[in-house]
Amino acid sequence: MSAFTYIDNHLYCEKVNLKKIAQAIGTPFYVYSYTSIIENFKRIKKTFSAISPLIAFSVKSNSNRAILRSLAREGAGFDVVSGGELQRVLQAGGSPQKIIFAGVGKTPDEVELAVKKNILMFNVESLPEAYLIEEIGRLYGRKQNVALRINPDVDPDTHRYITTGKKENKFGIPWEESEEVAQEVASLEHLALVGLHSHIGSQITSPEAHILAMERLRILAKKLKSSGIELKYINIGGGFSIQYVEKEKPYKLEKLAARIIPLVKELGCRLIMEPGRYIVGPAGALVTRVLFIKNAVEKNFVIVDSAMTDLLRPALYGAYHRIVPVVRRNSSRRLIENADVVGPVCESADFLGQNRRFRGINPGDLLCVLDTGAYGFVMTSQYNSRPRSPEVLVRGTRWFIIRERERIKDITRLEQVPDFLI
Ligand code: LLP
Numbered sequence: 001m002s003a004f005t006y007i008d009n010h011l012y013c014e015k016v017n018l019k020k021i022a023q024a025i026g027t028p029f030y031v032y033s034y035t036s037i038i039e040n041f042k043r044i045k046k047t048f049s050a051i052s053p054l055i056a057f058s059v060k061s062n063s064n065r066a067i068l069r070s071l072a073r074e075g076a077g078f079d080v081v082s083g084g085e086l087q088r089v090l091q092a093g094g095s096p097q098k099i100i101f102a103g104v105g106k107t108p109d110e111v112e113l114a115v116k117k118n119i120l121m122f123n124v125e126s127l128p129e130a131y132l133i134e135e136i137g138r139l140y141g142r143k144q145n146v147a148l149r150i151n152p153d154v155d156p157d158t159h160r161y162i163t164t165g166k167k168e169n170k171f172g173i174p175w176e177e178s179e180e181v182a183q184e185v186a187s188l189e190h191l192a193l194v195g196l197h198s199h200i201g202s203q204i205t206s207p208e209a210h211i212l213a214m215e216r217l218r219i220l221a222k223k224l225k226s227s228g229i230e231l232k233y234i235n236i237g238g239g240f241s242i243q244y245v246e247k248e249k250p251y252k253l254e255k256l257a258a259r260i261i262p263l264v265k266e267l268g269c270r271l272i273m274e275p276g277r278y279i280v281g282p283a284g285a286l287v288t289r290v291l292f293i294k295n296a297v298e299k300n301f302v303i304v305d306s307a308m309t310d311l312l313r314p315a316l317y318g319a320y321h322r323i324v325p326v327v328r329r330n331s332s333r334r335l336i337e338n339a340d341v342v343g344p345v346c347e348s349a350d351f352l353g354q355n356r357r358f359r360g361i362n363p364g365d366l367l368c369v370l371d372t373g374a375y376g377f378v379m380t381s382q383y384n385s386r387p388r389s390p391e392v393l394v395r396g397t398r399w400f401i402i403r404e405r406e407r408i409k410d411i412t413r414l415e416q417v418p419d420f421l422i
Pocket of ligand 1: 079102201239
């Protein structure tokens with residue numbers, strides 16, 4: 001199912017007309033299709049059903065608790081990278097025994113929280129981190145499960161900011177040192193080395209790089225086995241791409257499964273996956289209103305009421321998102337070409353799209369920025385004192401506010417003016 005479709009030239013999320021939501025709560029807002037999120041999750045589950053992997057949703061891609069709850073109810077696990085994400089998952093009813101804690105910079109407080117909550121495992125990225133978990137494990141008299149995040153030094157073809165599995169990246173334990181580090185970690189009293197992990201980047205369009213990384217993990221797993229270290233889990237990370245541009249090909253999940261399943265069976269491990277974008281990306285959109293249309297010499301500017309503060313991806317990565325009208329108009333209307341869709345923020349990088357074409361759009365019209373369910377709301381800011389947008393979850397003909405629009409008082413709530421200034 002496509003989450004967003006036109007019915008009589010009006011854009012719907014499932015069976016809800018987006019214009020109706022805009023009339024009720026104003027703009028901008030994020031909207032997600034519940035059914036599409038669940039379908040995407042189930043597609044992965046079904047494709048890998050022969051080995052029933054733990055599908056640990058990557059919380060960083062969308063951490064709204066209603067979304068986490070939706071996935072927890074389907075049996076998802078969760079990949080978290082902070083104490084905050086860990087708390088969110090627990091609040092949403094996620095099972096601690098399906099939580100994996102990753103990240104290069106875990107603080108002692110975060111490790112302690114995770115140990116206390118008895119999570120499934122940590123993905124360990126360095127020896128000093130292993131020693132920290134060992135120390136806290138000792139304090140609590142627990143043996144803590146860990147997997148080693150290995151940097152397999154493979155080069156997926158994606159944006160350099162979201163590549164994580166190459167030698168020069170800060171992530172994981174270098175491939176060359178991995179065996180030695182594994183031996184050391186396995187020797188620690190309060191750590192149980194139960195798995196190997198690799199995440200090589202995000203928006204990876206072909207399974208080849210994932211397969212290559214897995215091959216490397218297999219070599220290491222076998223070496224460890226021969227020295228008496230039996231692993232229970234093998235974690236392939238996330239990174240499965242979505243189609244931001246219609247002509248892009250869908251990620252070949254079946255191809256990945258065909259290569260990975262035999263490999264995992266051979267190792268006798270349970271597979272863990274950490275998809276984020278694949279599950280929520282296409283299921284979400286940002287709806288915004290046109291404020292003004294400005295015709296400059298070189299370009300046209302469609303100025304909208306959302307900005308880089310609502311969707312940072314275009315400004316940060318030059319990412320492309322389709323921008324479509326919520327109400328499609330008659331094709332004979334005036335054509336605006338070479339149009340940049342820009343927000344009100346005082347930065348030249350504040351754009352949602354560049355060099356776009358629109359037919360007959362006018363101030364007051366609604367536009368929809370597609371495929372923004374992942375790394376959309378979670379990367380928002382209050383720069384320029386802009387309140388964050390609300391989030392809405394649609395299921396069938398019903399819609400629910402799952403986060404309210406911020407108000408100015410929410411922005412200033414934690415600030416204090418010292419006495420000497422009063
Ligand atoms: N596992 C680990 C260890 C990760 O670091 C990530 C993403 C994932 C899983 C999930 O990756 P996914 O399946 O969503 O591709 N802000 C960027 C993306 C950063 C991804 C960071 N790590 C963007 O907007 O494209």
